[in-house]
Each structure stands twice: as structure tokens, then as C-alpha cells.
Amino acid sequence: MTEAQRSYVIPVQALPSWRRAVLKVGSNLLAADGGGLTPRYATALAEFIQASHAAGREVVLVSSGAVAAGRAQLRAHAPASGDLAARQALAALGQAPMIALWQSLSPRPVAQVLLTHDDLRHRRRYLNARATLRELLSLGVLPVVNENDTVAVDELKLGDNDNLAAIVAALVDADLLLIASDIDALYTADPRRDPNAIPLDRVESLTAEVLAMAGGSGSEVGTGGMRTKLEAASKAAAAGIPTALFSGRDSSTVVALGQGQLRGTFFAAGRTRMQARKYWLRHAPAAAGHIRVDDGAVRALAGGKASLLPGGVLDASGEFHRGDLVEIVEASGRPVARGLTQYGAGEVKRLAGRHSRDIDAVLGYSYGAEIVHRDDLASMAGFETAGDIET
Ligand SMILES: Nc1ncnc2c1ncn2[C@@H]1O[C@H](COP(=O)(O)OP(=O)(O)O)[C@@H](O)[C@H]1O
């Protein structure tokens, strides 16, 4: 970087208020000294997570660093990083030390969650992953997500925890995606190559021009570089989630973040999370089936804030499975809402008219009290009341 670049002060801006965030921490911050993992920068980030928790906010951590930790364990015997199987082996070796590092810095229990992009493309696994993460958060545990590198062949080649973090942000319904990097902002070009590059504090829309600013990783251990961070910000924006990119090396930046102040680049989402989800539900391809509900349920669903509980269900038709998009119709057959069902058609028929507390007794298991959770539900226009449906 040039003197001029170093002297450029990135303005501090207020972050929108948030309740749940995904924080992505890259290898360069965890293996900052070029060897194994070090708490050097992770400490301030862990303090930020804990302070957020104390303030009633939830953070899901997406952490890289397994490969770097694995390599450090084998020292001189570590295989060259170009070989995919070797990187997978190193990740398997380093995953436990990576979790141990976060546990050593966290007063709360830490849970390991390993996911592949593939898991999140399959609706049932997606729903199960979401239910597990929600449960961990409600238990007050810190979930630490990484790619399941042992099986994620393509994903490991891309080395893409930035994109994984964006997908997890949508999965857990986060309000904000935080990307801690070794660089303090998005620059107009890779600052390591272009002495004229200047930092941007705000990006309204991830246009082709913005995407073209990104180069690859500036180091050996980092894999994605700025390109995957912009892809992640773009994915998050499509889901209605803004992204904040900042330097995890600067402790004052991390402390300020805990006070709602960002020194870095803010990527606006353009639309809200709810607008993005409702838009998708309303415009998604044809529903896999129908759930007919009673008048009380119709009234409750109209407000857009109620879940569909079994008590309001009359019957179901079509061959739908857990996770499918279903249309919810009133007794006459008129559609009143669309949503992602927690239960398949056979299960919904058996649960029709029953109380949520009976689900376990009727089915012998339960995926939760709701047939369709309110987060997964979009009522059709013109309906305005609220309250959960239960008889
Ligand atoms: N336009 C750009 N703005 C900022 N950084 C860039 C840009 N293009 C490429 N980079 C590089 O991306 C690096 C950050 O990505 P990476 O090394 O993968 O970090 P991490 O381990 O945090 O994922 C920066 O250090 C920088 O060298």
C-alpha cells in the first residue's frame, strides 16, 4: 500500500440495529503469524461475540482455520497444500484445534457445526440444519460453523467460507452478515497490486463494476480473496441481509462494532429480509400441494404474523413432503397463503385438528409445534389480523 492509501481514513458509520448476525472469520486472522492458530485477533472477536450476547443479540460464527491448524500440527511433515486430499486431511486434523481455540476464548459452550453447500441445497437437510442452529442459539450456545471439508470436494477447491457464511445468514434469518478480514474495506482495486486503489465505505448495489474490483486472496492460507466476499455480500443482499466488511486485525474497529459503529464497507441489501422471503414464497414455482384450513386459521394467517398450527388444519391434498412449498387454502379452495411445510402430506392429514402438544403422541416424533412456521409463510395480499392458530 502507498503512503496516500495508508493515510486515507475510512469514515465510521452507524450500523443498522441488529438482533442476529453471522460473523465470518477467515484463516488469515486465525493463523495470523503464518503458522498455526493464534488468539491474537480472535480474542477481540470473541469478546465482541460475548458482548453482543450480553446485550441480547445472537451471533453465529463461521470460522475457517482448520487447514492452517492441521498444517501446523504436522509441521515439516505437512503435505503441500495444492493436493485436494491433503487439504481435506489437514482440515480434519485441524478442525478440533480450531474449535478448541474458540472454546478457550468463549465463556459459553461452543458447538461445532459442519456443513457443505450440498447439505443446504437439499430441503430436508436445510430445515434440519436450521432447526439445529436455532436450537443452539436458544440454548445460549455459540455455534461455530465450518465447511465439512472431508466430503465437500468442490467446495474445498473453492475454499469458500465467505459464501457459506452468506447461506448460513439466510438459513438462520440473520439481520446482518459480518465479514472480518485482513483488510479494512473493499478497495476500488486490489490494494496490493494497484497503488491508486481507494477504500469504499458504502456499496448500494453489487453491480458488475463493483464485482470487477475484487482480486483473489492476498495470502497462502486465505482461499477466497475479495471476490468470494463480494459474492457473499451479493447472496446476502438477495436474501435481504446487508453485509459489513471490516478489519479483524484492528481491535478498535472490532470494539466499535460492538457499539454499533462500522469502520469498513457496508453493503446495503436493497430490500428487507422479510420482503425478500415473501417475494420468493409468492413467486416461487408451483406449490407441491394444498393444506385446507378453517375460518379461524384464515383470519389468523391474514395478519402475516401467525404460524399455521395443526388445530386450524382441515385436510391436505397433493404429494408434498417436509420442506416443500404448499398453498394454504380456505374451505372454499381460495388460496390465503403460501409457505414451506414442516410436515409431509400424510403427517398433516393425521395432525389435522389436533393440538400441537399432541404431535409427538400422534406421530411418535415432532419437528416442532408448527405445520408452517410464520417465518416460512407469506399471506396473500389483503388479509390483516394476527395470532397463532390453535383450537
Ligand atoms: N478490491 C479489493 N479490495 C480489498 N482487498 C482485495 C481486493 N481485491 C483483492 N483483495 C485481497 O483480498 C484479501 C482478503 O481476502 P483473504 O485473503 O481471502 O482473507 P480471509 O482469510 O479473511 O478470507 C485482501 O487482503 C486483499 O489482498
Ligand SMILES: N[C@@H](CCC(=O)OP(=O)(O)O)C(=O)O
Ligand atoms: N474450511 C477451510 C477454509 C476455507 C476458507 O474459506 O478459508 P478463508 O478464505 O480463510 O475463509 C478451513 O477451515 O481451513
